């Protein structure tokens with residue numbers, strides 16, 4: 001349960017809201033590289049934290065990101081012509097380069113000084129790990145980019161699915177750090193098996209446990225927090241525990257425990273107070289699926305499961321294509337695809353949930369930690385303090401790793417992610 005005031009701090013993510021100001025002090029993953037792959041290709045509308053921008057790749061292959069609205073009379077530049085190293089507004093033909101400088105102003109008399117006075121605001125961008133990252137904060141305070149834990153190298157194999165979810169960012173994060181729900185919501189896709197640790201094939205994920213009520217332990221870190229879900233394993237339950245350690249790296253992503261083939265992460269970027277981009281990621285040097293395989297496995301294929309703008313075709317209005325017959329035959333949810341099951345829950349809660357009346361249990365410990373941590377972090381920004389994750393000394397994000405496995409009961413889970421991160425660094 002949160003007070004109304006804390007719920008506002010946690011969930012308001014546009015304009016001058018403290019959480020929006022906090023997020024703007026981090027590099028923000030605003031688009032997939034595949035959306036702007038072509039030089040002189042179609043400009044992309046980027047929406048983040050309540051604002052909209054235009055992202056385009058110029059004739060030289062360089063990215064530019066400007067405010068969406070033309071400085072002249074505010075027509076959208078998304079419909080502009082992207083050619084000859086600049087983006088030209090359709091309305092009166094003003095043309096801008098990737099730095100926002102005016103290249104042409106055909107509606108003004110020749111020699112007009114206006115051309116040199118006007119400048120569109122341009123936002124720094126870079127490409128890393130399948131994403132275009134943008135700096136949406138103060139123009140004179142651009143920090144060095146620290147590679148995220150899910151892409152420690154720029155050439156790491158990575159598969160990303162993207163879905164535009166009509167729900168507030170915090171609802172989605174709470175789903176990502178809620179280990180208990182997987183034993184119910186995903187029970188038909190994450191099945192108990194006599195495996196050594198979490199395993200994956202092209203049909204299902206396997207877990208070495210049937211325990212539906214994990215014990216939870218959390219620990220605050222400098223970058224966010226981590227927690228362990230501790231379950232009884234199928235084998236050696238008297239002497240061993242099945243541990244799943246999840247990392248939350250504020251404000252944008254979580255590292256979900258890996259399986260035998262790949263690591264898993266999720267990245268959530270608010271579009272506005274009631275919509276977010278959810279990205280679900282498989283990555284690593286072992287057996288990461290291709291992007292097409294990953295989207296097919298998760299039923300998040302554009303054209304089949306999503307429209308051309310990443311909106312799910314399964315909606316509240318069509319009951320997420322829930323199949324009651326399949327449920328009668330044993331499928332737990334009647335909804336195909338692990339993320340689609342999550343989305344049905346997040347969206348059904350309402351666009352921005354009121355947390356002042358929910359009833360929390362012991363398995364919600366990580367949710368409580370997330371809310372407390374981020375509401376406090378937003379309050380600190382509102383009071384003029386630093387944003388979480390920006391204070392020195394910083395942990396390099398590439399050294400953060402989630403972990404899982406069956407371990408003797410005397411193993412401290414807090415040491416596991418350190419071991420895993422050592423392996424990742426090797």
Ligand code: FES
Nearest residue numbers: 070072073089092
């Ligand atoms: S509104 Fe863009 S050139 Fe006039």
Ligand SMILES: [Fe+2]
Nearest residue numbers: 175182186342
């Ligand atoms: Fe889930």
